[in-house]
Amino acid sequence: MAVMEATLPRRIITTPTAGPLGALVLACVFFALNSDQFLTGGNFSLIIQQVMVVGTLAIGQTLIILTGGIDLSNGAIMAFGGIVMTKLAVTSGLPPLLAIAAGIAVCAAFGLANGMLVTKISLPPFIVTLGMLNVVFALTHIYSEDQTVTDLPPALTILGQTFKLGGTNVTYGSLLTILLFLFFAYVLGQTAWGRHVYALGNSQEVARLTGIRTQRLTISVYTIAGLVYGLAALLLVSRTGVGDPQAGQTDNLDSITAVVLGGTSLFGGRGLVLGTLIGALIVGVFRNGLQLMGVPSIYQTLITGILVILAVTVDQLSRRRTR
Amino acid sequence: MIARLSAGLLAAALLVTGCGGGEQKASTSSAGSTKVGLITKTETNPFFVKMKEGAQTAAKAAGMELLTAAGKFDGDNASQLTAIENMVAAGVKGILITPNDTKAIVPAIKKARDAGVVVIALDTPTDPQDATDALFATDNLKAGELIGEYAKGAMAGKAAKIATLDLAPGITVGQLRHDGFLKGFGIAEGDPSVVCSQDTRGDQAKGQEAMENCLQKAPDINLVYTINEPAALGAYTALKAKGREKDVVIVSVDGGCTGVKAVKSGQIAATSQQYPLKMAEDGVKAVAAFAKGGAKPKGYTDTGVTLITDKAVQGVEAKDTAFGLANCWG
Numbered sequence: 001m002a003v004m005e006a007t008l009p010r011r012i013i014t015t016p017t018a019g020p021l022g023a024l025v026l027a028c029v030f031f032a033l034n035s036d037q038f039l040t041g042g043n044f045s046l047i048i049q050q051v052m053v054v055g056t057l058a059i060g061q062t063l064i065i066l067t068g069g070i071d072l073s074n075g076a077i078m079a080f081g082g083i084v085m086t087k088l089a090v091t092s093g094l095p096p097l098l099a100i101a102a103g104i105a106v107c108a109a110f111g112l113a114n115g116m117l118v119t120k121i122s123l124p125p126f127i128v129t130l131g132m133l134n135v136v137f138a139l140t141h142i143y144s145e146d147q148t149v150t151d152l153p154p155a156l157t158i159l160g161q162t163f164k165l166g167g168t169n170v171t172y173g174s175l176l177t178i179l180l181f182l183f184f185a186y187v188l189g190q191t192a193w194g195r196h197v198y199a200l201g202n203s204q205e206v207a208r209l210t211g212i213r214t215q216r217l218t219i220s221v222y223t224i225a226g227l228v229y230g231l232a233a234l235l236l237v238s239r240t241g242v243g244d245p246q247a248g249q250t251d252n253l254d255s256i257t258a259v260v261l262g263g264t265s266l267f268g269g270r271g272l273v274l275g276t277l278i279g280a281l282i283v284g285v286f287r288n289g290l291q292l293m294g295v296p297s298i299y300q301t302l303i304t305g306i307l308v309i310l311a312v313t314v315d316q317l318s319r320r321r322t323r
Numbered sequence: 324m325i326a327r328l329s330a331g332l333l334a335a336a337l338l339v340t341g342c343g344g345g346e347q348k349a350s351t352s353s354a355g356s357t358k359v360g361l362i363t364k365t366e367t368n369p370f371f372v373k374m375k376e377g378a379q380t381a382a383k384a385a386g387m388e389l390l391t392a393a394g395k396f397d398g399d400n401a402s403q404l405t406a407i408e409n410m411v412a413a414g415v416k417g418i419l420i421t422p423n424d425t426k427a428i429v430p431a432i433k434k435a436r437d438a439g440v441v442v443i444a445l446d447t448p449t450d451p452q453d454a455t456d457a458l459f460a461t462d463n464l465k466a467g468e469l470i471g472e473y474a475k476g477a478m479a480g481k482a483a484k485i486a487t488l489d490l491a492p493g494i495t496v497g498q499l500r501h502d503g504f505l506k507g508f509g510i511a512e513g514d515p516s517v518v519c520s521q522d523t524r525g526d527q528a529k530g531q532e533a534m535e536n537c538l539q540k541a542p543d544i545n546l547v548y549t550i551n552e553p554a555a556l557g558a559y560t561a562l563k564a565k566g567r568e569k570d571v572v573i574v575s576v577d578g579g580c581t582g583v584k585a586v587k588s589g590q591i592a593a594t595s596q597q598y599p600l601k602m603a604e605d606g607v608k609a610v611a612a613f614a615k616g617g618a619k620p621k622g623y624t625d626t627g628v629t630l631i632t633d634k635a636v637q638g639v640e641a642k643d644t645a646f647g648l649a650n651c652w653g
Contacts, residue, residue, distance in 0.1 A: 035413075043412055050405045146492045148426040239404075241430035246398035246423070291409035294358070297392040297402075298366050 016263030017275040019314055023261075023307065024282050031289030038292055041168030048170075051258075051284035052177040053078075053239060055277060056232040057251055058258040059184050060111075060225030062276045065259050066188070067221050068201045068268025069118065069125035073110070073132035074229050075251030079244070080140045081107040081233030086149040086243025089156060096155035104230030110136060111226015115219035133252065140245050149243030159238035173235045180231065184273045197221060201268030257304060258283060260311050270315075282307065357387045357614045359607055360410035360418040362403050364447075366393040369579055369653030370599050371421070374445065377600035378419065381607035387614070389607070390415060397524065400424040404431040410440075417441035417610030419459075419603060425450040425495060441613050443620060445602045447496055457609065457620040459602045461628050463499035463576075464506070466595035469630040469639070470574035471507020473593045474546055476636030477572050481545065483508075486519040486537040488530055488549045488558055497550055500576050504548045518544060523554040530557025538565055549575045552582025552594060559590045578631060583647035586631055593632035593641070599652055601626045 032039040057074045064071045085103030088094040094102070110132065117128040159173035188194035196217055199207040208214045236247055262279030264271025287300045361378045363371035375391055382389040390413060392406035400423050408431070410418055418440055422428045425447060432442050432454050444455040452458060474483075487504070490497025505512060518541040521533035530553060537544060538561060547562075549555035555575040562568045568590070575582060578596025585591045609620035630639065631647035 037412055037414060046408055046412055050408065053401070148424055148493075150426050150429075236401075240400060240427055242400075242424075242427040244400050244424060244427045246427075247401060249399065250395050287405065288409050288412070291390060291392060291406065292413045294388055294390050294413070297406065 016265075016270060016315070016318075017272050017278060018263075020261055020263050020275055020278045020282065020311070024278050024285065027282060027285050027289065031285065031292065035289065035292040038289055041166065043288065043292075045168050045170050045174065047281065047284045047288050048174040048177070049239065050288065051280040052171075052173050053232055053236045054251055054254045054258060054283070055280035056177055056180060056235055057229060057248075058255040058262075058276045058280055059180055059273060060228040060232075061255040061259050062262075062264055062271065062273045063184070063188075063197065063221050063225050063228075064125065065256075065264055065266060066197050066201045066268055066271060067218060068204070069218075069222075070129065070256070070266070071114065071125065071222075071225060072129040072252045073114065073136055074129075074225070074232075074255055075248030076133045076136040076140065077107050077110045077226060077229045078233045078236060078251065079246075079248040080110070080136050080143070081230045082237045082247060083140055083144045083149065083243050083245055085233065086152055086156060086237055087144065089153055090149050090151060090243075096153045100156065100234055103233055104227060107230030107233060108223055108226040111229065112219065112223040114226070115222030118222065119215040119218045137249075144243070144245040146245055148245065152237065152241065152243070156234075157238045157241055159235055160241065171238075173238050176231070177235065178277075180228070181273060181277045188273055193217075193220075198269055201270070203269075254283070257308055260308055260315075263311065263315070265315050266312065279311075357385075357611070358390055358410075358413060358415040359387050359610045359614075360390045360392070360406070360413075360415045361603065361607075362406045362410075362418060362420040363391070363393045364397055364421050364423050365395070365399075370446075370577070373652035374421070374599040374603040377603035378607050381604040381611070385607065385611035387416075387607070387611055394423045398423050400427040403428055407431045407435050411435050411438050415440060416614040417443065417606075419443050419445050419606040419610070420455075421446045422449050429454045441610055441619055443606045443609060445606055446597075446599065448623075450495065452623070458623045459606050459609075459626055460623070461597035461602075462625050463496050464503040466576045466597065466628045467500040467503020467505075468507035469503075469595045469628065470548070470576065470593055471504040471509075472639045473507075473630060473632065473636055473641070474504070474548070474572060474574050475508050476639055477592060477634070478546060483516045483546045484541060484544045485517045485546045485548065486521075486534065486541070486544045486558075487517060488521055488523045488533050488537075488547065488554045490550045491522050491524050500550060501548070504574070523550060523557070525551045525554055527553040527557040530554030531561045532557070534558035534561035535564075538562070538567070545571050547571060547573045549573060551575060551577045552579055552585060552591065555582070555591045555594075556585055559585070578629070578647060578651055579653040580648065580651040581653060583631055583644055583651045586647065587633060587644040589633075592634060593630055594647075596629045596631050596647055596650065598626050598628075598650070 061071055081103040084106050085099045089096045089099035117123050118125050162169035162171050196212050258280040259276050261282050262275030286303055290300050378389055390410055394402045403423055436442055442455045444458045446460050448458050449455050489501055519537035523530040523533050547558050552575050555573050562571050572592045575591050575594040582594050586594055613619055630641040632641050633644050635641045
C-alpha cells in the first residue's frame with residue numbers, strides 16, 4: 001500500500017534536489033521582479049562564469065562527500081595547480097599544453113596523496129585534508145614567491161574566450177563546466193563505479209562485505225577529485241587571466257556550501273552531482289541579484305548561511321523520516 | 324510535511340532578502356538613477372568602513388545610488404573580479420576600487436573600461452598604475468618619509484637599532500612606506516642599523532609575534548618602524564612584556580582613531596595619518612562629474628598625509644593628537 005502511494009509528486013518531494021531547485025527558481029523569480037537587468041541571457045552567462053570555478057571544485061567535493069569524507073584542501077590544491085601551469089608556461093617556457101597537463105597532474109597527485117593517507121593509514125579525511133590544505137598553501141607561496149604570474153600565453157586563457165549562443169556570449173569554460181557536471185552525473189548514476197561510491201558512503205562495512213574493494217575505490221575517488229581540481233585550476237586561470245597565489249582561500253568551504261545547498265548529505269551515500277550545480281548556482285544567483293539590487297555583499301553571506309542551515313535541516317529531517 | 328517546512332523556511336529566507344533590499348532602497352535614491360560602485364579590500368577593516376561612509380555621503384549629495392562589495396579576505400582577487408562584473412551588469416557609470424591584487428585585477432578592470440565604465444583606484448594603485456583611469460591615494464612614500472624624518476630627530480644622534488615590521492612581500496603599499504621610512508631616516512636598504520625585518524600583514528597578533536622574535540634576535544632594538552597601527556600596538560605589547568616600552572621609539576602609518584589614541588597615550592611616538600573618507604568622496608565626485616557629461620578623471624590625486632605626534636621634533640612639520648583625533652577614522 002505504502003509503496004503504491006509513491007506516486008510522481010511524492011517522488012519529487014523525496015528527491016533531494018527538489019528543494020534546491022525550488023529555491024533556485026524562487027530566487028530567480030524574486031530577482032527578476034526586483035531588477036530589470038537580471039533576466040537577460042548575458043547576465044545568466046555571467047552567473048555561470050562566476051560559479052564555474054567553485055562549481056567544478058564542488059564536483060570533486062561531491063564525490064568525496066558521497067563516500068562520507070570531506071575535502072578541505074581543494075581550493076589550495078587548485079591554487080597550486082594554477083601557479084604550476086602558469087609559472088611553467090611563463091617562467092620556464094614550457095609549451096602551454098604541457099604546462100597545463102603538468103598542473104592538472106600535480107593536482108591529481110595531491111588527490112592521490114589524500115586518498116592514500118585516508119585509506120592506508122586510516123586517518124580521518126577532515127584531518128588529512130586540513131593538513132594538506134596547509135602544506136599545499138605553503139608550497140603555493142614558496143613556489144610562486146608570492147608573485148602573481150602575468151602575461152600568460154593564449155592557450156592558458158582559451159577557456160575564457162566566448163562563442164555566440166542565440167545572441168549571448170558564452171565562455172568555453174562555462175561549457176566545459178556544464179559538460180563535466182553531465183559527465184559525472186552519468187558516471188555516478190549509470191556505472192558500477194558510481195553505484196559503488198554510493199554503497200561505500202552508505203556503509204563501508206556492507207560495501208566491503210559485498211565484495212567492493214573499498215580502499216582502492218576511496219583512493220580512486222580522491223584521485224579523480226584531484227584531477228577535477230586541476231581542471232578547476234585551468235578554469236580559474238582562464239577566468240582571471242593570471243596565476244594568482246592568493247586564489248581559492250575560501251573555496252574549500254564555498255564548495256562544501258554548494259554541495260550541501262544541492263541536497264547532498266554530509267553523512268555520505270545520498271545526493272546528486274546535478275544538485276551541486278544547483279547549489280553553486282543558488283550562491284551565484286544571490287550574489288549577482290543582490291548586487292544588481294544594490295544590496296551590500298555582506299547580505300549575500302548572511303543569506304548563504306541561512307540557506308546552508310536550511311539545507312542540512314531538511315536533510316536531517318528527511319533522514320529521520322526514512323529511518 | 325518536509326516540503327511544506329522547506330517551503331516555509333525558504334519564504335522566510337526570501338523575506339530576509341526582501342528586508343535587506345527594502346532597507347537599502349530606502350537609504351538610496353530610486354531605481355533608474357545614476358549608479359556608482361565601491362569595491363573595498365575587505366568588509367570589516369575600519370579604514371574601508373570609513374571609505375564607504377565617505378562614498379555614501381558623496382553619492383547622496385550627487386543624487387547617485389551607491390553599490391558596494393568587498394573581498395572576503397585581504398588578497399581575495401576572485402570576489403573583486405566578480406563584483407566588477409556584477410556592477411558593470413548593473414549599469415554603473417564608475418567603479419572605485421581598492422585592489423586586493425594589484426596585478427591580477429587588471430584584466431577585469433580593462434573589461435569594465437572597455438564597456439565604458441570609469442574605474443578609479445582608491446588607496447592602492449594597480450600595477451601598472453595606468454590600468455585605471457585615475458588614482459586617489461595617500462602618497463605612501465611620503466607617509467614613510469615623514470615618520471623616517473621624525474625618527475631621525477627623535478633618536479637625537481643615538482645609534483639606532485631598527486626593527487621594521489612590514490606588510491607582506493609583493494605589495495606596493497608596504498614597500499613604499501618601508502622605502503620612505505629608510506629614505507626619511509637617511510639610510511639605504513640593507514643598512515646594518517636595521518637588525519630585524521618581519522612581515523606582519525598589518526595584523527596586531529602577528530605584529531606582536533614579529534616583535535617578540537625580533538627582540539629574541541636583537542634585544543637592544545630601540546626604534547621600531549611599523550606598517551600600520553595594529554602592528555605597532557602588537558609591537559608595544561611585546562616590548563612591554565620585556566619592560567622595554569619606555570625606551571623604544573615606535574613609529575607607524577595610518578591615523579586610525581585607535582592609533583591616534585595610542586599616540587596620545589605615548590604607546591606610539593608618531594604616525595602618518597591618511598584620509599580614506601576623502602579618497603572615496605573625491606572618487607564619487609569625479610564619477611558624478613563624468614556622469615553629468617564632464618571629463619573623465621585621470622592621473623594621480625594625492626589625498627594628503629599628516630604627521631601626528633605630541634612630541635614634535637625640530638624641523639619636521641607635525642600636528643598634535645587633538646587634530647589627529649578630529650580627523651581620524653574607525
